[in-house]
Amino acid sequence: MKRVLVTGGCGFIGRHVAQELVEHGYEVRILDVLLDQVHGGETVSIPADSELIKGDVRDRGTISAAISDIDAVIHLAAEVGVGQSMYEIARYVGTNDLGTATLLEALIKKPVERIVVASSMSIYGEGLYETPDGRRMNDARRSPIDVRAGRWDLLSAAGDMLLPVPTDEEKRPDLASIYALTKYAQERAVLIFGQAYDVDAVALRLFNVFGAGQALANPYTGVLANFASRLANGKRPMIFEDGKQKRDFVHVRDVARAFRLALEQRPAAGHAINIGSGRSYTISEVARLLAEAMGVPRLSPEILGKSRAGDIRNCFADIAKARELLGFEPSHLLENSLGEFAAWVRNSVAVDRGADMKRELEERGLVS
Numbered sequence: 001m002k003r004v005l006v007t008g009g010c011g012f013i014g015r016h017v018a019q020e021l022v023e024h025g026y027e028v029r030i031l032d033v034l035l036d037q038v039h040g041g042e043t044v045s046i047p048a049d050s051e052l053i054k055g056d057v058r059d060r061g062t063i064s065a066a067i068s069d070i071d072a073v074i075h076l077a078a079e080v081g082v083g084q085s086m087y088e089i090a091r092y093v094g095t096n097d098l099g100t101a102t103l104l105e106a107l108i109k110k111p112v113e114r115i116v117v118a119s120s121m122s123i124y125g126e127g128l129y130e131t132p133d134g135r136r137m138n139d140a141r142r143s144p145i146d147v148r149a150g151r152w153d154l155l156s157a158a159g160d161m162l163l164p165v166p167t168d169e170e171k172r173p174d175l176a177s178i179y180a181l182t183k184y185a186q187e188r189a190v191l192i193f194g195q196a197y198d199v200d201a202v203a204l205r206l207f208n209v210f211g212a213g214q215a216l217a218n219p220y221t222g223v224l225a226n227f228a229s230r231l232a233n234g235k236r237p238m239i240f241e242d243g244k245q246k247r248d249f250v251h252v253r254d255v256a257r258a259f260r261l262a263l264e265q266r267p268a269a270g271h272a273i274n275i276g277s278g279r280s281y282t283i284s285e286v287a288r289l290l291a292e293a294m295g296v297p298r299l300s301p302e303i304l305g306k307s308r309a310g311d312i313r314n315c316f317a318d319i320a321k322a323r324e325l326l327g328f329e330p331s332h333l334l335e336n337s338l339g340e341f342a343a344w345v346r347n348s349v350a351v352d353r354g355a356d357m358k359r360e361l362e363e364r365g366l367v368s
């Protein structure tokens with residue numbers, strides 16, 4: 001039986017990954033520092049038959065102990081808020097990049113067969129676009145002047161509207177936040193390490209992950225969790241810009257399966273691979289669907305008409321590479337999964353800190 005270390009295994013995605021691995025006969029050890037912002041001091045449940053080490057990935061002694069007698073590592077431990085990364089810079093670079101560096105140094109002394117790291121769609125910045133005559137635009141981006149003036153959509157130099165298309169892995173990264181920078185550094189560090197030390201290394205570029213277990217009290221994470229916390233407290237979801245920006249929502253159980261496949265499929269080694277649903281949804285549509293699923297359709301979204309520093313307009317995944325290298329196929333679409341998500345929210349404590357998050361960003365001039 002293979003033994004796998006899951007760093008950040010008490011987090012939203014980590015718990016599902018650990019469950020998926022246990023169900024498929026792996027022995028799982030979790031290393032997690034149990035951050036207050038994520039867990040709020042609450043007890044976390046991990047799958048029976050898995051082992052928990054409470055500790056920090058930046059701590060050499062802890063990480064060395066955690067990787068003893070381990071065959072593979074899934075590295076998820078990270079600080080995950082895009083907005084917060086713009087002012088808690090040392091904290092984000094410290095956990096995400098120094099954490100990964102410390103793990104990799106430990107793996108030089110105690111090699112494993114495979115390491116899989118969670119990267120992120122955020123590394124792309126804007127997704128891929130095409131011009132009206134079908135030319136690929138690898139580096140489309142909005143000027144801050146246009147964004148401040150409320151011109152949200154992307155235009156070509158000639159002033160034509162650019163068409164957002166599914167983003168593939170060939171799209172050039174365009175790092176627009178400190179979080180994105182740290183995720184890209186994590187991804188590259190793991191892939192470079194894999195090549196240098198002959199360890200199979202895989203980076204999964206996750207799109208917007210949703211599902212039961214999202215940190216509802218943490219306003220810096222997923223948009224769906226933020227909307228759910230607002231709705232559960234009788235408040236309208238707050239939407240930046242005009243709500244027509246498009247994203248790709250992938251179910252956490254599909255993501256957990258993708259991590260298992262990344263451990264098992266040899267052809268994936270050496271690659272960075274998108275994990276999304278391959279579909280796109282406008283943010284307004286998502287807020288509306290969720291309000292319906294939660295039984296409060298009258299709580300229509302509040303469109304703020306303001307933008308956040310580092311935000312992009314559109315990004316949704318081309319998942320052809322995941323299909324080819326991992327045999328990955330998403331099986332839980334957003335529109336079919338919101339009932340289950342709403343039921344979970346009803347049984348959870350959903351503290352709404354959305355307004356605090358907006359104020360924190362405004363105080364630092366990161367909303368305009």
Ligand SMILES: NC(=O)c1ccc[n+]([C@@H]2O[C@H](COP(=O)([O-])OP(=O)(O)OC[C@H]3O[C@@H](n4cnc5c(N)ncnc54)[C@H](O)[C@@H]3O)[C@@H](O)[C@H]2O)c1
Nearest residue numbers: 008010011012013032033034035056057077078118206209
């Ligand atoms: N949720 C998404 O939509 C999404 C999208 C793209 C990428 N990702 C990536 O997936 C991974 C997991 O994200 P998540 O949504 O489950 O986040 P999460 O915040 O729920 O989980 C992260 C876990 O890591 C732990 N952790 C943080 N710092 C640590 C440290 N120094 N040492 C040990 N443990 C530490 C936290 O306590 C937490 O349990 C992250 O690497 C994140 O960047 C998530």
